[in-house]
Amino acid sequence: MNEIFKYKKLMLGGFILGIILFTGFRSDSVQLSQAENPMQRYETLFSYLEEQKIPLEEVQHLFLDPRVEFYDNIAINLYNPPTMDNYSSVMFHAEDNSYDIKEFINTFGNQLANAEQVYGVDREAIVAVLFIETKLGNIIGKHSVFNILSSLALADSPESLGKIENYINENYHYLNFDRRRNLIELYKERAIRKAEFARTEFASLLILHIESHIDVLELPGSYAGAFGYPQFMPSNVQRYGIDGDGDGRVDLYSYPDAIMSVGNFLSRKGWSEDNSRQRRALLRYNNSRRYVTNVLETAYSIKQELSL
Numbered sequence: 001m002n003e004i005f006k007y008k009k010l011m012l013g014g015f016i017l018g019i020i021l022f023t024g025f026r027s028d029s030v031q032l033s034q035a036e037n038p039m040q041r042y043e044t045l046f047s048y049l050e051e052q053k054i055p056l057e058e059v060q061h062l063f064l065d066p067r068v069e070f071y072d073n074i075a076i077n078l079y080n081p082p083t084m085d086n087y088s089s090v091m092f093h094a095e096d097n098s099y100d101i102k103e104f105i106n107t108f109g110n111q112l113a114n115a116e117q118v119y120g121v122d123r124e125a126i127v128a129v130l131f132i133e134t135k136l137g138n139i140i141g142k143h144s145v146f147n148i149l150s151s152l153a154l155a156d157s158p159e160s161l162g163k164i165e166n167y168i169n170e171n172y173h174y175l176n177f178d179r180r181r182n183l184i185e186l187y188k189e190r191a192i193r194k195a196e197f198a199r200t201e202f203a204s205l206l207i208l209h210i211e212s213h214i215d216v217l218e219l220p221g222s223y224a225g226a227f228g229y230p231q232f233m234p235s236n237v238q239r240y241g242i243d244g245d246g247d248g249r250v251d252l253y254s255y256p257d258a259i260m261s262v263g264n265f266l267s268r269k270g271w272s273e274d275n276s277r278q279r280r281a282l283l284r285y286n287n288s289r290r291y292v293t294n295v296l297e298t299a300y301s302i303k304q305e306l307s308l
Contacts, residue, residue: 038070039060039063039064041070041154041157041159042063042150042154044154044157045150045153045154045199045202046059046060048153048199048203049202049203049206052203054203054206054207054210055210058210059206062146062206062209062216062217063150065217067144067146067217067218068146068147068150068217069082069144069147069151070147070150070151070154071147071148071151071152072151072159072160072163073163074148074151074152074155074160075152075155075156075160075161075163075164075187075191075194075195076163076164076167077167077187080223081143081144081147081148081151081223082143083142083143084142084143084144084218084220087142087218087219087220097137098138099136099137099138100136101127101131101136101302101305102305104127104130104136105123105127105302105306107255108255108256108259111244111255111256111259111260112126112127112259114244114260115244115259115260115262115263116263118260118263119260119263119264119266119267119271120267120271120272121262121263121266121267121271122299122303124299124300124302124303124306125266125271125278125295125296125299126259126262126263126266127299127302128295128296128298128299128302129230129262129266129282129285129295130229130230130258130259130262131298132291132294132295132298133229133230133231134229134230134231136229137229137253137255137258140220140221140227140228140229140253141220141221141222141223141226141227141231142220143220143221143222143223144217144219144220144221145205145216145219145220145221145225145226145227145234146205146216146217146219148198148221148223148224148225149198149201149202149205149225149234150198150202152194152195152197152198152225153195153198153199153202154195155191155192155194155195155198156191156192156195156196157195160191160195161188161191164184164187164188164191165184165188167187168180168183168184168187169184198225200235201225201233201234201235202234204233204234204235204237204238205219205225205234207234207238208234208237208238212249212250227252228252228253228258229252229253229255229258230252230258230261230262230265232252232261232265236265237250237252237261239268240261240264240265240268241257241261241264242257242260242261242263242264243257243260244256244257244258244259244260244261245257265284265285266281266282266285269281269284269285275296278296279292279296282295282296
């Protein structure tokens with residue numbers, strides 16, 4: 001009788017151990033599955049893109065590329081996204097020229113005159129914008145536009161918002177509870193706004209990829225996702241990009257395209273001879289009064305120098 005009891009006890013113990021091991025195995029398997037399939041984190045982004053009628057098969061193929069990287073700390077203040085090790089010198093910055101302002105105006109005088117005539121925007125203002133944005137194409141940014149926008153598009157995910165809360169509690173521990181909570185809410189609201197903005201811009205980027213066959217995984221730009229000599233966001237390339245050299249596509253790493261696109265943008269935003277309207281148009285380009293003043297002062301300096 002005792003032996004039967006011992007046998008049953010052993011069987012029960014083995015059964016319980018089996019359940020524990022099996023449960024642990026299942027848990028490890030789920031974690032392993034998530035690690036092996038990093039695209040799972042993009043599911044909400046894929047759903048959004050599907051709503052925008054963007055073909056998911058092509059999009060998901062892009063995400064399988066080893067150049068794709070997810071920046072899980074992008075919503076945290078002072079986060080610096082990594083720079084690209086290299087990018088296509090054939091497609092981007094192909095001219096490999098370095099211009100000062102006077103050389104640039106002499107080289108592209110016809111294009112600048114054309115933009116001035118078509119859009120009514122002073123050539124000096126166009127040059128000033130290109131100079132301030134990228135030093136006339138010399139500094140175009142080295143951040144991956146694709147990775148920036150796809151990561152920022154998920155800045156409102158529960159994981160990202162949780163990181164914000166941890167970040168504030170760790171780095172602002174000296175503040176009282178109420179002030180920390182207010183700061184957390186402020187950061188979270190900003191992350192949600194940025195995520196909404198990034199999703200629309202990422203959708204525009206994918207449309208550019210599909211329509212122009214540009215390799216968006218090698219597209220260098222700013223930490224905010226702007227690119228090209230005039231530093232346009234993808235949606236602005238769609239709305240205001242101009243084929244200035246007549247090659248059948250809008251390429252903002254082409255000086256004629258960049259010149260005409262800046263002229264078109266400022267014209268569409270209400271540029272005129274009136275200074276206040278010029279300021280309003282430039283604020284739509286960059287919502288910074290210091291930036292606007294810098295552009296207008298640079299344009300004035302260029303005009304003065306050319307008149308000598």
